[in-house]
Amino acid sequence: MPSANELLIEIPADGVRLLRLNRPEKRNALATPLLAEIAYALKKGDRDKGVRVFVITGGDKIFAAGADINEMAPKEAPEGLADERPALWAAIRATRKPVVAAVEGWCLGAGNELLMCCDIAVASKEAKFGQPETNLGIIPGAGGGAVLARLVGRSRAMKMVLTGAAITAEEALQYGLVAELAEAGEATARAIGLASEIAGRAPLAMQQAKAVVNAAFDTPLAAHLAFERQAFSLLFSTEDKKEGVNAFLEKRQPVWKGR
Numbered sequence: 623m624p625s626a627n628e629l630l631i632e633i634p635a636d637g638v639r640l641l642r643l644n645r646p647e648k649r650n651a652l653a654t655p656l657l658a659e660i661a662y663a664l665k666k667g668d669r670d671k672g673v674r675v676f677v678i679t680g681g682d683k684i685f686a687a688g689a690d691i692n693e694m695a696p697k698e699a700p701e702g703l704a705d706e707r708p709a710l711w712a713a714i715r716a717t718r719k720p721v722v723a724a725v726e727g728w729c730l731g732a733g734n735e736l737l738m739c740c741d742i743a744v745a746s747k748e749a750k751f752g753q754p755e756t757n758l759g760i761i762p763g764a765g766g767g768a769v770l771a772r773l774v775g776r777s778r779a780m781k782m783v784l785t786g787a788a789i790t791a792e793e794a795l796q797y798g799l800v801a802e803l804a805e806a807g808e809a810t811a812r813a814i815g816l817a818s819e820i821a822g823r824a825p826l827a828m829q830q831a832k833a834v835v836n837a838a839f840d841t842p843l844a845a846h847l848a849f850e851r852q853a854f855s856l857l858f859s860t861e862d863k864k865e866g867v868n869a870f871l872e873k874r875q876p877v878w879k880g881r
Contacts, residue, residue, distance in 0.1 A: 629659045634786045634814045637674035637821030639667045649687035652732040654707055660736075661713040667719050674821040674828070676717070678740060679724035679810045685749070686733025691758075710737060714739045718829050721819050724813035725749045725800070728786065735764040741832055743800040744813040745791045751799060752777045752788035768781060772839055782812055824862040825880035830854075 630642040641663055643650040660678070667673040680686050714736070723740035737743055737751070745751075753766040754758045761767060762783060769815075771779035776796040782789065794800045802813040819829060830853040837846050857863050861881040869876035 628656050629663065630686060631663060634677070635671065635821065638677060638814060638817045639663075639670075640671045640677045640679065640810075640814065641870050643678075643680040643686055646681055646684075648690065648730065649684050649728075650733065651688060651690040652686055652736060653690035653693050654705075654710070657707060657710045657714075657732075658828040661710045664714060664717045664721070671721065674825050675719060675817040676721045676809070677724060677817045678721060678736065679726070679813065680729075680733070682807060683727040684733075685723075685725040685727060685729040686731075687728055687734055688731025688754070707764065711739070712740075718832070719825075720817070720828055720832055722813045722817045722820075723800075724810040725751075726807065726809050728788075730754055731762070731766070732764060735762065735766050735769070737799070738765050741836075742816065744802055744804055744805045744809050744816065745794060745800040746809040747791050747803050748806045749791040749794070749800075749809070750788040751794045751854075752786065753783050754786040756783060756841070757786040769839075770799075773797070773874045776795075784794075819824070820876055822878075824866060824876070824878045826855055826860050830857060 628643075628645050630641065630644050632640040634640050641660060643656070645651060645656065664676060667676060703792075720742070721740040723737050725737060725743060725745040727746070729737055729749060729751060731752075731754060734751050734753055753762045753770065755766065760768070767779065767783055769861050770782065778797055781787070789797070791800070791803055795803055802812070821858040834850045834853050837849055841849065862876075862878050865878065866876050
């Protein structure tokens with residue numbers, strides 16, 4: 623496990639849990655122990671009724687500059703195939719509650735793959751994004767090919783992966799890799815504000831909405847529509863649905879219970 627200071631956990635707003643990567647001396651490299659700590663913190667928060675939305679951020683100059691090269695260097699094919707990291711990435715992607723990323727500075731390699739595990743990304747106008755693994759004679763191994771192509775399209779993903787060149791924040795917004803831009807130094811504050819807004823909405827609806835939108839990645843349209851309708855229908859039996867309808871009819875703000 624990483625040291626207690628490598629992943630800082632804060633509660634910046636009601637219902638919001640902030641995970642801050644804190645390995646500045648390693649450019650926030652996502653070594654396996656730190657990746658495991660992120661997965662554990664998300665899993666723990668998923669079970670905590672007091673947590674409704676997560677925010678993941680890094681430093682003011684670097685979100686995360688990739689995997690830990692020193693950890694990777696001695697590995698041969700058998701170690702790569704037996705690595706625990708795919709299970710950790712899967713656990714991060716399995717988070718049921720919404721996750722907002724806040725990116726300042728460089729977001730590269732495994733850092734960009736962590737970004738793509740999040741549901742909404744806010745980036746500083748000075749942020750840079752890339753998958754530079756081919757510079758090392760390897761390729762992305764945690765979504766930098768598979769997920770990136772689904773998010774930004776085949777041609778753009780090919781250019782990013784084959785050249786290893788970084789793109790600007792404006793390009794990331796245009797490509798759909800991030801949802802909005804903030805002024806330099808303000809990405810985390812904006813992400814917290816957005817997370818707080820989501821945390822104030824019906825929790826079960828937020829989780830089902832996330833699941834339905836994410837299903838677009840790997841579900842045929844007919845099955846996806848059936849899944850969407852099932853999730854839609856199940857919410858009809860929740861207390862929050864009844865409260866939302868009553869609040870609308872009574873022209874007042876709803877009080878969500880997450881039930």
